[in-house]
Structures are given as C-alpha cells and as structure tokens.
Amino acid sequence: MQPPLENESIVLVFTLSGLNEMMGKRFVFFSLTALYYPLIVLCNVIIIYTVISHRKLHEPMYVFICNLCMNGLFGTAGFYPKFMYDLLSQYHLISYAGCLVQIFVIYSSVLCDISTLTVMAYDRYVAICRPLEYHSVMTNQRILECILFCWLSPFFCMRVLIVLTSRLTLCGSSIEKLYCENWSVVKLSCFSTTVNNVIGYVIIIIYFGHAVLIFCSYIHLIGQCRKSTEGRSKFIQTCVPHLLALLNVSVALLFDVLYTRYGSRSMPQDLRNFMALEFLLVPPMLNPLIYGLNLTKLRKEVMRLFKKEVEIFE
Secondary structure (H helix, E strand, O other): OOOOOOOOOOOOEEEEHHHHHHHHHHHHHHHHHHHHHHHHHHHHHHHHHHHHHOHHHOOHHHHHHHHHHHHHHHHHHOOHHHHHHHHHOOOOEEEHHHHHHHHHHHHHHHHHHHHHHHHHHHHHHHHHHOHHHHHHHOOHHHHHHHHHHHHHHHHHHHHHHHHHHHOOOEOOOEEOOOOOOHHHHHOOEOOOOHHHHHHHHHHHHHHHHHHHHHHHHHHHHHHHHOOOHHHHHHHHHHHHHHHHHHHHHHHHHHHHHHHHHHOOOOOOHHHHHHHHHHHHHOHHHHHHHHHHHHOHHHHHHHHHHHHHHHHHHO
16 A cells, blocks of 8 residues: 555646636637637538538438537537636636546547548449449448447547546646646556556557548548549549548647657747647638538538528518
C-alpha cells in the first residue's frame, strides 16, 4: 500500500490555463467565435435537413454524410459554449464531473469521425468495385449496423478511458489547455498511470490504423477507376472529398496527440492553442462544405432549399 502524499487532495474543480495569454484579446476571440460557431451549426444543420427531407438522398453515402454532420454538432457542443463562457469570465474553471463529460464528448466525436470515414470508404469500395452487388450488400440493416459501429465503438473506448481516469488520485488541478483532455488529467496523477497510458496508446493505434486502412483501400480504388472514364468520374466526385476529410481529421488528431504528449512549454501559447484546437476548428466546418459543394445531387438540393427560402422572404 502506497503512503499518502502531502500534495494529495480530492480535486473538485480544474483550472484551464490555456486561455491565460489570450485574455488581452478575449473580446476579439469571443466575437470571432460567436460568428464561427453558429456558422458551423448552420452548415451542418443544412446538410442534415437536406438529406433527411429528400427521399432521393436516402442512399448510404448521403446517410453517412448526414451522420458525419450530426457528429460535428455533437463534438463542437462539447467545446464552444464553454469556451465562449470562459472568454467572458475572469476565472477559467470546470468541475471534475464536467471535465470528464467534456473529455468524453470531444474525443468520442473525433473517434466517431474516423469510424464514419471508415464505413464511407467501405461504401465507396462496394459501389465502385462491386457495383452489381451494391444494393444487396448495402441494405438498410447493413447501414444501421455501420451507424451503430460509428457511435458505439468510440463511446465504448472513451468510457473505458473515463473510468480509468476517474479512478486516479490526483495531485494537481491545473490543465494547460483550453479544454479538458484525458492525458492532461492523467498527468496530474500522484501514482503510476501505466494502465491508462497503455489503453490510450492502444486506442490511438487502432484509430490511426483505421486511417491507414482507408488510404490503402483508396489506392486499390484508384487502380480500379483508371480502367474506365465513368470510374474516374465517380472516384473524383465521391472519393476525393472523402480523402480530403480523412486527411483533415487525421492531421488534426495527430497535431493534438503530438502536442498533448510531446508539446514543449517553449512553444508560443498561440501555436499550442491552435494545435490543440485544429480538429475542433476545421473538420466541423470543412466536412459539410466539402460534401455540400462537391456532390452534385446534394448541392442541387441545397440550392433548391435556398431558393425556396428566398422566395418565402420575397
């Protein structure tokens, strides 16, 4: 049994110190965030509403795009409201329970992004390489199974991490980020965190493995699509946006992992904040724009929706 430590205490509240050097421009950042976050919500809601309300878009690819946008709303809701509140507050505090909830929401959303892109890669593989079998393979039951996989596997992984983290005895309460992050809490532990570290790295390897699997599948798809003009056209229209979205979220998550585990305090705080926020800033906005602008059928329905709104106001 380990002896009690002098600095050991029951942590009820964490301090988020990542905002300290931004407070001089907090009203600027608040104004930008107050414009940007509603724009994220609007873009994602438009795609979701368009897919749900038009039967011709009730196809696997559009259902998965809709799922990607729903996940974008879920993840950003775990960060932006609290961030805007902190910009206006003198003290940047978050309760212990609130911290664990924020970790769960933000990082399960990131993992759900990767899971969704994985099932989208599978969908494109079947559509391009096995077109005659597509409707027999991508049945409603298979689509439901894919959606459940996208959400339940990240929820399970994050639940395991949250349970392990909640069992730690902490010797500090200061988190050097703009939001709660699992590794930042684990580093405050008084005792060994080997189990947490191992499980964390296993999850990281699994999900980066998803990304590698997707890239490998697309290398195979490129070889298949080169054989025909129709195949090349289908690949450019449906697969290139997917690759951009995957590259975007992979780089963003890589930034966060590298910053969290190996980031140096000698780096400028603004750069550290950007590295920590990149996956909350870019993917939630870029995903609906990439698919909404590039996919012809979806773009036409979105434009038709805007025309109806304009006619109503006129």
